[in-house]
Amino acid sequence: MPHPRTRGRRGAFLGLLVAAGVLLGSGTAHAHGNGTPTPADGEILRGTPERILLELPGDGPVTLELRDADGNPVAFTGAIERVPGVVRALPPVLEDGTYILEWRSENGNGWSTFSVGTPDATIAGIGKDPRPLTAFAIGTLLIVVALALARSTTRTAASSTNRPALSWTVASVLALGGAALLAPPSTLGGSITFLLTAAGAAGAALLAAGAGSRHAAVDIPDENDSHVPSNTARAMTVTGLTLLPAGAVAAIVRNTPANPFAGASLLALAALTMFLSVVLPLNVTRILAGKRGEKTSAVPLTVTLVAFVLLTSSALALEVRTRIDPLAAETRPAASCLAGTNRLQIQRCLDESLVATARSESIVVALDTLKRLLGTESRARFFCHEASHAIGRESLRVNGNLADAFRDGYDVCDFGYYHGIVEGAAGGFDDQTFLEAVPTLCEEFASAEELFYMQCNHGIGHAAARRTNNDMVRSLEFCDALALNTNLTGERLRIASNGCGTGVTMEWFATATADPNAAVTPRVSRPRDVCLNIPERWATECIEYVGNTLDASAPVESLRELGTWCGTTGHVEPCYRGLARAAAGVGIPARDAIAVCDAAGNDGARNECVRFYIAAVATTIDYDVSAVERICRELPAADREGPTSLCEQVRIAVIEVLAAGDGKR
Numbered sequence: 038m039p040h041p042r043t044r045g046r047r048g049a050f051l052g053l054l055v056a057a058g059v060l061l062g063s064g065t066a067h068a069h070g071n072g073t074p075t076p077a078d079g080e081i082l083r084g085t086p087e088r089i090l091l092e093l094p095g096d097g098p099v100t101l102e103l104r105d106a107d108g109n110p111v112a113f114t115g116a117i118e119r120v121p122g123v124v125r126a127l128p129p130v131l132e133d134g135t136y137i138l139e140w141r142s143e144n145g146n147g148w149s150t151f152s153v154g155t156p157d158a159t160i161a162g163i164g165k166d167p168r169p170l171t172a173f174a175i176g177t178l179l180i181v182v183a184l185a186l187a188r189s190t191t192r193t194a195a196s197s198t199n200r201p202a203l204s205w206t207v208a209s210v211l212a213l214g215g216a217a218l219l220a221p222p223s224t225l226g227g228s229i230t231f232l233l234t235a236a237g238a239a240g241a242a243l244l245a246a247g248a249g250s251r252h253a254a255v256d257i258p259d260e261n262d263s264h265v266p267s268n269t270a271r272a273m274t275v276t277g278l279t280l281l282p283a284g285a286v287a288a289i290v291r292n293t294p295a296n297p298f299a300g301a302s303l304l305a306l307a308a309l310t311m312f313l314s315v316v317l318p319l320n321v322t323r324i325l326a327g328k329r330g331e332k333t334s335a336v337p338l339t340v341t342l343v344a345f346v347l348l349t350s351s352a353l354a355l356e357v358r359t360r361i362d363p364l365a366a367e368t369r370p371a372a373s374c375l376a377g378t379n380r381l382q383i384q385r386c387l388d389e390s391l392v393a394t395a396r397s398e399s400i401v402v403a404l405d406t407l408k409r410l411l412g413t414e415s416r417a418r419f420f421c422h423e424a425s426h427a428i429g430r431e432s433l434r435v436n437g438n439l440a441d442a443f444r445d446g447y448d449v450c451d452f453g454y455y456h457g458i459v460e461g462a463a464g465g466f467d468d469q470t471f472l473e474a475v476p477t478l479c480e481e482f483a484s485a486e487e488l489f490y491m492q493c494n495h496g497i498g499h500a501a502a503r504r505t506n507n508d509m510v511r512s513l514e515f516c517d518a519l520a521l522n523t524n525l526t527g528e529r530l531r532i533a534s535n536g537c538g539t540g541v542t543m544e545w546f547a548t549a550t551a552d553p554n555a556a557v558t559p560r561v562s563r564p565r566d567v568c569l570n571i572p573e574r575w576a577t578e579c580i581e582y583v584g585n586t587l588d589a590s591a592p593v594e595s596l597r598e599l600g601t602w603c604g605t606t607g608h609v610e611p612c613y614r615g616l617a618r619a620a621a622g623v624g625i626p627a628r629d630a631i632a633v634c635d636a637a638g639n640d641g642a643r644n645e646c647v648r649f650y651i652a653a654v655a656t657t658i659d660y661d662v663s664a665v666e667r668i669c670r671e672l673p674a675a676d677r678e679g680p681t682s683l684c685e686q687v688r689i690a691v692i693e694v695l696a697a698g699d700g701k702r
Contacts (some may be wrong), residue, residue, distance in 0.1 A: 429457020498540020
């Protein structure tokens with residue numbers, strides 16, 4: 038039989054080998070898992086990322102999920118692509134806030150967070166600890182070795198005057214190493230495990246210091262004049278060592294992978310560690326008492342079992358869900374948002390302020406606030422339409438359906454409120470569900486006034502662009518699905534398709550011009566050139582919104598330059614119609630807007646441009662038929678006089694629109 042000292046040295050040597058194995062085999066550690074995500078964990082982005090990438094070893098199946106801070110799932114657009122070492126996914130347009138990216142694979146689980154714009158939440162622990170599988174196996178092995186070494190050392194201490202300090206030190210180091218692997222202090226349950234394990238290691242150190250010494254305060258002599266550790270030291274040691282398997286069980290249960298073989302193996306390992314956590318400490322307790330067969334106090338074992346239950350349950354309960362704490366950020370008054378210089382930041386600030394007003398007061402109050410802002414701040418015109426989109430999305434959340442949301446508010450800026458409602462309705466769809474919904478999403482308005490029907494389909498286009506993260510070609514494919522509605526034929530289908538197509542292009546241009554680095558597809562040198570890179574059947578709808586790309590710092594000169602480009606496209610009339618809408622939106626003098634229209638080069642395009650400009654100002658800016666007369670004073674007599682004159686035609690059309698019952702105030 039080997040000498041006790043030899044056995045202790047063998048145990049220490051084995052422990053050192055295992056510790057070396059941990060250092061060599063634990064692999065690269067990441068903040069939250071066995072994958073490296075892009076956007077990086079904790080990153081704050083200016084806008085929606087163009088792609089979500091995950092560097093993940095292997096080429097096996099991966100489940101990738103994206104959620105907002107409220108826990109609502111966000112469906113990726115298109116299929117998730119898996120190639121060796123990488124997972125790729127395309128998100129839809131993301132509203133400002135904090136998002137959680139979570140992945141699961143046969144090799145482990147992981148998660149990360151990122152924010153778009155301004156974070157709206159802080160993210161604490163999540164319930165799937167994604168460290169490599171080897172960490173669990175090696176951590177558990179360390180615990181088993183530490184327990185075995187402690188058992189061997191305590192037997193030596195009880196039967197000999199040798200000082201087993203080295204063996205106890207190695208056991209303590211192994212115990213703490215196992216604790217770090219199985220329950221890292223970065224989580225609450227892990228911190229509890231680690232601290233209590235450290236207490237156990239301190240007990241082991243006391244034993245190491247006192248074994249064989251008559252003057253050790255923690256020792257009591259037995260009848261053979263050997264020295265047996267006190268109850269305090271025994272309790273600290275056994276409790277600490279037993280908490281380690283408890284941490285292992287909690288970690289294993291939380292991290293059982295989807296792979297059946299690996300899952301069964303880990304559950305078996307969990308059962309083994311539970312067994313060890315009860316049987317080995319009991320054995321160690323008896324040995325610490327001096328004689329294996331002697332009846333010992335049940336206090337250390339009771340403490341151990343209670344700690345085991347509390348720790349395991351707390352680890353599972355506290356870490357099984359993501360803890361999300363809303364940020365108590367102050368919302369700036371809407372008017373103060375316009376004081377900035379960065380267009381994207383101004384828009385974001387204004388949207389947040391008005392949505393906060395809608396939540397704290399009402400949708401109507403938020404729209405009233407925006408309308409008053411238009412009357413006092415001319416600069417608000419540049420941001421009004423997108424801001425009313427944001428109010429519309431909030432209205433859909435509040436009302437729960439399209440019809441009630443349409444009735445709950447009114448138009449402030451070129452029907453943006455209605456467009457936002459439809460965006461909100463489509464926000465929770467994945468690609469297939471949205472594709473199936475498109476043909477009938479606006480059907481309840483098909484028999485109502487044409488204004489609502491047109492604006493609803495235009496909102497579908499906005500929603501399609503957001504669903505595809507502003508991939509114009511893919512977005513327009515959703516608009517093609519309108520033809521699947523057999524009730525839509527002839528002119529009705531043309532109106533619906535035009536509304537959807539212009540919604541796509543309007544959203545695309547708004548994103549491309551707000552931020553030069555925005556994620557838009559196709560990539561072009563100038564935003565207007567995208568119209569030359571899409572199917573010809575949609576060229577008219579695209580070119581009609583090229584006016585939205587104007588340079589707001591020099592609007593008149595920019596509109597004239599865009600007019601020259603319009604003449605090269607073969608779609609002069611819709612192009613100038615878009616310039617007229619843009620001229621009304623930026624509020625340039627009527628005389629300058631008419632001069633832009635006069636440069637069209639043919640009477641048809643020129644007259645359409647003037648008519649559209651007058652109608653846009655009267656129905657989306659002033660909401661008053663008197664705007665027709667005011668602008669017509671700048672036109673030649675031929676455009677103003679007679680029952681069939683241009684101005685009379687526009688006046689009749691404006692009266693019809695203003696009387697359409699869309700709730701303008």
